[in-house]
Amino acid sequence: MAMFDDIPDQLRTSLPAVEKQTFPVNLLERWEQPGIWWQERVEHKIDPYQKYSTTRVSNFIEGAHRDGTPFQGHNFASQDYLSLASHPDLIKAAIAAIETYGLHSAGSAALMGNTALSVALEERLATFLGYDDVVVFPIGWAAGYGAVKTLVKPQDHVVIDILAHACLQESAHDATENVHVHSHMNARAIESRLARIRREDETCGILVVTETLFSMDSDFPNIAAIQEICHRFNATLLVDCAHDLGALGATGRGKLEDFDMIGKVDILVGAFSKSFASMGGFVATNSKGFRFGLRGQCGPSTFTNAMSPVQAATVLAALDLVESPEGKERRDRLMHNALRLRAGLEAAGFEVLGKPSAIVPMLIGDILLARLMTRYAVEFGGIVNLVEHPAVARNACRWRLQVMADHTDAQIDALVEIAEKSREMAEMHVEWLSANDNRGLEPAALPAAAEAKVAAAAE
Ligand SMILES: Cc1ncc(COP(=O)(O)O)c(C=O)c1O
DSSP, X not given: OOEEOOOOGGGGSOOOOGGGOOOSSSTTGGGHHHHHHHHHHHHTTOOOOSOEESSOSSSEEEEEOTXXXXXXXXXXXXXXXXXXXTOHHHHHHHHHHHHHHOSOOOSBTTTTOOOXXXXXXXXXXXXXXXXXXXXXXXXXXXXXXXXXXXXXXXXXXXXXXXXXOHHHHHHHHHHOSXXXXXXXXXXXXXXXXXXXXXXXXXXXXXXXXXXXXXXXXXXXXXXXXXXXXXXXXXXXXXXXXXXXXXXXXXXXXXXXXXXXXXXXXXXXXXXXXXXSSSSOEEEEESOHHHHHHHHHSOHHHHTSBXXXXXXXXXXXXXXXXXXSHHHHHHHHHHHHHHHHHHHHHHHTTOEEXXXXXXXXXXXXXXXXXXXXXXXXXXXXXXXXXXXXXXXXXXXXXXXXXXXXXXXXHHHHHHHHHHHHHHHHHHHHHXXXXXXXXXXXXXXXXXXXXXXXXXXXXXX
C-alpha cells in the first residue's frame, strides 16, 4: 500500500548557501551540513537532480535516481530539441570520425588540438551564421565564459540581463567589479545604464550581454533594438543563442531571423548541446583580432584540450540536417509539440510562462509542492526537470519541460495527465503534512482517492 511520508521542516527550504557560511573554518567541513541535507532529500524522495539514463536519450527513457531507484517514462527532461541524439546519420558520422581521427583531440586548439573536422566546422558555422570567423570550444559553457572574460578587463563595464546564463554572469563578475545587472529584458534599463556609464567614463569598454531565448522563462528580447542602443553608446553586444539556434526560425538560425539580425550582432555565442546532439560551443565574430584572442589568450580555449573529432563530426552532420528539408520538418514538429503541450497544460489550469519554443516552463510556485509534484510525476512516468530557488525567484519554482521533435501527441497528452495527477497527489500530501503539523509523523496510508491515482498510474 502506498504511503504519505513526513517531510522534515529543513527539507522545505531552498538550498543551504554554503558561500554565506563563515564557519567551520575548514573549507571541506563547510560542506558537511549541505551534504547531509542533500542526502535527506534523497531519502525522502524529493531530490530529482542528478538522475541518469540507462538507455539512449529519446522521447521515452529509462533511467535511475541518484540512489539507483529505477524509473522509466515519457522524457521531457532532456535537451535534444530536434531528436538528433540517436539519429542514424549522426551516429554514422561519429563512428566514421573515430575511425579516421581516433577519439581524442589530444591538445589545445592553441597548439595542435584542432582536426580537419573542427576547422571545417568553424568555416561551416561562419557561413551559416553570417560571420567572418567562428571559434569552437569543447563545451558551450566555456564559449560563453571565455568570450566575456577575454573581452572585458577590470576597468570595463558589463551590463547584463538578470536571467542571462550562469556562464555569462560568472564570467562578468570574474572579469570586472563593474557589473550592472538589469531587470529581465528591459531595454530601457540598458539604455539608461549605458547613458550613465558613458557620462561618467568615455573611455571604458562596455559589454552588453543578453540571450536570444531565455531558458527559464522561454521569452526573447528585441535583439535589433538592443544592438541599436549599444551602437549609440559605443558598447559591444554579446548574445547567447544556445536554445533557439537550430530549433527555431524558418532556416534554423533561431530568433535572429525574426529580427533580421543574422550576422549583425557584434558577438554571437552558442552551444551545440540543445539542437546539435553534441557537447561544444562557439563564438562568432567579425573581428579577426578577437579570433586570435579567443584562441591564444582565453583560458577555457587556450588552456584546455580542443573539441574532439567525434564532437565536430556530430555537429557537422547535425548542421546538414538542420539545413535540410528534414530539419525544417523537425522544427515544425517541435513547434507543433510545444504548442500542444502549452495548450494542454493551460487547459488543465497550469500557468505556462513565456512564448512557444522547445522550452515549456510550467509554474508551480511553492517549493514543497514543487518537490512533491516532481517526485510523483517521475513515479507516474513523466520524466521532468524541477527548477527551484535560487535558480529562479523564491516561490517561482517550475518544471522546465523540454519538448522534442519526436514526442507524439499521445505522449504530450499523457504528460499533461501526469501533471494533473501529480498536482492532486502533491496537494493531498501537503495537506496531510499540515494537518498533522509535521511533527514525528508515522507514514500514513494514502486516502482512497490518492490510492486510485497510484493504481491508475501503475497500469
Ligand atoms: C544559455 C546557455 N548558454 C550556455 C550554456 C552552456 O552550454 P553547455 O551545457 O553546452 O556547456 C547553456 C547550458 O545549459 C545555456 O542554457
